[in-house]
Amino acid sequence: MRLFFLIFTLASTALAGVGVIAVLAAGLDGWRPIVIGAALGALIAIPVAWLAGRKIRTL
Secondary structure (H helix, E strand, C coil): CHHHHHHHHHHHHHHHHHHHHHHHHCCCCCHHHHHHHHHHHHHHHHHHHHHHHHHHHCC
């Protein structure tokens, strides 16, 4: 479980940044699209961290 939280911390910040950059590159401005992009990136990080932790644990 500790490995999941460690990977989630790293993945959520990276994917939230990707979400914000994608929103800004799409030409959307304002605080709502930016927050939504960051939140979606953080939500996507949950299964990513779970899968990565499971793969690492099986090594």
